Amino acid sequence: MDNLSMLEKYADLILKKGINLQPNQNVILKSNTDAMDLNRLIVKRAYELGAFHVYVDIGDDEISRLHLSLAPEEALEKFYTYKIDGFTQMLKEDAALISIACPNIDLFKDISPLRLGKSNKASAIAGKEFGSIISNQDVCWTIASYVTDEWARKVFPDLELSYAKEKLWEKVYEATRVNLKDPIKAWDEQSSSLLNRCAKLNEHNFKYLEYTSSTCNLKIELVENHVWLGGSGKNKNGVEFIPNIPTEEVFTVNDKFGIDGSVKSTKPLNLSGVMVTNFSFDFKDGRIVDFSAETGYEVLKNYLDIDEGARYIGEVALVPFDSPISKTNMIFENTLFDENASCHLAFGRAYPSCIKGGDKMSEDALSEAHVNRSLTHIDFMIGSDDLSIFGIEQDGKKIEVFKKGNWAF
């Protein structure tokens, strides 16, 4: 099958499972000039599948870079918000959102962390309502990745570019099950399996998780009434969707103030185009009280300083070390893939749907329940082949959850 047919299957997966497109629905497609063949296929298939109007927002890496490096500093913080406001309005009126991630890992490596920080913070503030609609899962949304030149070069630096891209597409199709005869069916099965896993974890209703490995020594308290989610989500109208393609994780929300110990990252993290490597966090009462990084320290610091909540964890996610993505035996250098090959945490905002009735709770009520309300949300990987996790039930009973990096039950 040629790449165009595969790309069309990918577009179909994004529309049918990713956002689960409904008849006469509006769709927002946020993408990039790199991905025009996929963008066009998504628009074409969306209309053929019954979309009402597809609003396409095409960004460009080089223009973003020029803006961040050349615009006056004040312009990084002060800008017209017509676009994010327009999208927010559409989401409130039940539009679905597709984001195509076009990795370009070193894009902002020459931008000063101070300027990056200002710009990210201002964007987070302008997009607060938008971000909360997404993290509340009010609407159907999905993120999928596109193979860019930069990504392929990063992953296969020794291969000729066109061959590197071809090979990376193969891996992407494998990890997203697009290479299977019926990807839609395969995703239905994958969703069921993750939902079963969640059901078991929800039965145990753990109070704490205790992580131990060569790089990790953490005790994490889970929020009372927490819910484990994974695979597909449900929007406020009960329509199922898959927020991340691929996804192998189950996740829930920790008590914002209930983490102690220390952890070292097991994969590098790309923050606004800057690689942060070999970083570690020390926690006391949930707060990151100390941190270090081999590279990218300043950018990491700026992210942790976005607001008070950025210094606290908001998501706890479990992924077996032998997940299909792990089994591709490669580092994708792309959080969307690598987070699905490794247990991870996120600093910043929690998903309200990870607490019972959370999507109907006010900001104040969520804060009172110790649910992190930061503006930011950044995943980082902590999984390894020697990771052991025990869950402590409310009555103190200790259950083995992870053994040598994989599910123990």
Add this chain to the structure above:
Amino acid sequence: MDNLSMLEKYADLILKKGINLQPNQNVILKSNTDAMDLNRLIVKRAYELGAFHVYVDIGDDEISRLHLSLAPEEALEKFYTYKIDGFTQMLKEDAALISIACPNIDLFKDISPLRLGKSNKASAIAGKEFGSIISNQDVCWTIASYVTDEWARKVFPDLELSYAKEKLWEKVYEATRVNLKDPIKAWDEQSSSLLNRCAKLNEHNFKYLEYTSSTCNLKIELVENHVWLGGSGKNKNGVEFIPNIPTEEVFTVNDKFGIDGSVKSTKPLNLSGVMVTNFSFDFKDGRIVDFSAETGYEVLKNYLDIDEGARYIGEVALVPFDSPISKTNMIFENTLFDENASCHLAFGRAYPSCIKGGDKMSEDALSEAHVNRSLTHIDFMIGSDDLSIFGIEQDGKKIEVFKKGNWAF
């Protein structure tokens, strides 16, 4: 000089003369995926020249075509207007607007004229305030063209594509004076010359223009207190700008109800991607009472039916047959160029700045002065090498204005 350097000179011309970028000004750049190299150069140079924030809106021809051919009919008329509303707000707060035209002449040739008509009308209505800010010249704006594959193929169908594009860029640089050593200075001279021409025409203060040629027999009444404009315009703050690159025309406003006779087009017209050829109009009391076209009749009809004013003329423009663009001796198949190689008229909206004090007149006052207030504005070419124009002054004195297609004075 390589094409990148020439393209940078072109970007500079667009910024320095086109919109005459002011320090700390916001800029809207409306362009297309075809023109990314030029778009990026404009953004880069804009910031280097002191812009505050450049908002880039990147459209895509294929996505527009998919939308027009596949979206439900209702979606062509009903859509979110966040983008045009946002741009309108920016213009009200003194942003400048750059539009890069990326000709793709046959793009919509397979779209039903009915669907095209609905979409165009709805866009015109949504963009009413935006259009009126532009036509009132409240802000600095400019349109310049980019050489696309489709345009180059249309103009040089017998040449290999890369050579056709190279050759068309040469012609574009020639017609826009970018090939000269100092294009900015050349444009200053060109503006002065057009302004002098306007001053003379304004002195004569003609009541009528009488056109005669083998394809034209028209008597056109000019509005009382009309003003001839050309070259650079001035925005509401008195900042000079050049709305069209290139420009060779001087133009004014006719009395909406004061045209009688008939005229045949001397160049084809591209309407929404459909070629309208060999069309003719019969006028009675200003109204197009009859029309025909060899091809594109339906699309032309839809444009003329957008509103009541679309059946009336709103602009009268004079261009000598031996203008520099004419002298390139080619048909550019692009109104921005071809209108500057030929006398033309436009049906639809007039420029209020073509009447004394017009930019401060209300819609009602403009209508009472017989100034066309349609939502649309479409130029069409009527110049030829045998065109003769006489001007009749208020006291009946007859002055020769054009002789054998060129200025008589």
